[in-house]
Amino acid sequence: MSIAGGLSEAVARAKRLSCTTMQIFSRSPRGGPAPKRSQEEVQRFDAERRRAGIEPLAIHGPYIINLASPERGMWRRSVAMFQEEYARAASLKAQYLVAHVGSHRGQGEAEGITRVSAAINETLDGAAAIVTILLENTAGSGQGLGYDFEHLAAIRAGVRAQRAVGICLDTAHLFAAGHPIHTADGLDEVLSSCDRIVGLEQVKLIHLNDSKVPFGSRVDRHWHIGQGHIGLDAFRRLVNHPRLRDIPFILETPKTTERDDRRNLAAVRTLVSSHGSRARTRTVSV
Numbered sequence: 001m002s003i004a005g006g007l008s009e010a011v012a013r014a015k016r017l018s019c020t021t022m023q024i025f026s027r028s029p030r031g032g033p034a035p036k037r038s039q040e041e042v043q044r045f046d047a048e049r050r051r052a053g054i055e056p057l058a059i060h061g062p063y064i065i066n067l068a069s070p071e072r073g074m075w076r077r078s079v080a081m082f083q084e085e086y087a088r089a090a091s092l093k094a095q096y097l098v099a100h101v102g103s104h105r106g107q108g109e110a111e112g113i114t115r116v117s118a119a120i121n122e123t124l125d126g127a128a129a130i131v132t133i134l135l136e137n138t139a140g141s142g143q144g145l146g147y148d149f150e151h152l153a154a155i156r157a158g159v160r161a162q163r164a165v166g167i168c169l170d171t172a173h174l175f176a177a178g179h180p181i182h183t184a185d186g187l188d189e190v191l192s193s194c195d196r197i198v199g200l201e202q203v204k205l206i207h208l209n210d211s212k213v214p215f216g217s218r219v220d221r222h223w224h225i226g227q228g229h230i231g232l233d234a235f236r237r238l239v240n241h242p243r244l245r246d247i248p249f250i251l252e253t254p255k256t257t258e259r260d261d262r263r264n265l266a267a268v269r270t271l272v273s274s275h276g277s278r279a280r281t282r283t284v285s286v
Helices: 007-016 039-051 072-091 109-124 149-157 171-176 184-197 232-240 258-273
Strands: 022-024 057-060 096-100 132-136 165-170 203-207
Touching (some): 007 022, 007 039, 057 072, 072 109, 096 203, 109 132, 109 149, 132 149, 149 165, 165 171, 171 203, 232 258
Parallel strands (some): 022 057, 057 096, 132 165, 165 203
């Protein structure tokens, strides 16, 4: 949900779409100073969100953060920004802070993983750890980490407060990275692999997005539900899968107006109601 016009406007938008969960950016995802929020605005936002039954609240970290950077100055700036983002998520009483794990910039995956774990340790040291950090899988483009479950497991293993770190799975990223979620057998295989390597109990959130690019392309291009290369049949299996039914879904599908959100939400809700396996569809776009 956009926070244009203030935090309360994000709640109003979510209510208009009958959403029961929400993800926002607390600041511009591409940089610039973070807006200052008064205590009154923050308290009003929390009260309105809870009255609307919107739970959980996820904050998505800015894209410019690179916790795996081998460049010392960039790494220090990224850690500082991530710490600020964690504090803001806590002040907004969010349950989750979603983090892109970053790029090792040619210095090797093992070194990059170590730096991400160190950044999270530094963020959590001395913090109340009331917000769970969610490591998001990636499409595998360039020198980015996170396209394999092993990366996410290794980062989490390097964190001292492991209970404060979970996983966010993105369907478009899984598909682009070569995880065959678009077939029935492939989905079961991917979930079993995730369970074996990371633990499905660590998956707290799912970004539900179709892909504008083909399977295994290693390119991150989100698309409208059922109109991309993943397809409606795959999403029907995803939203009704017994191993995923209790996990909130967040749509990050493209939009120019609220009509795009309505269309994508309607597509997902139709798939759910056709099987009736979820009492409520918990989905919203950012």
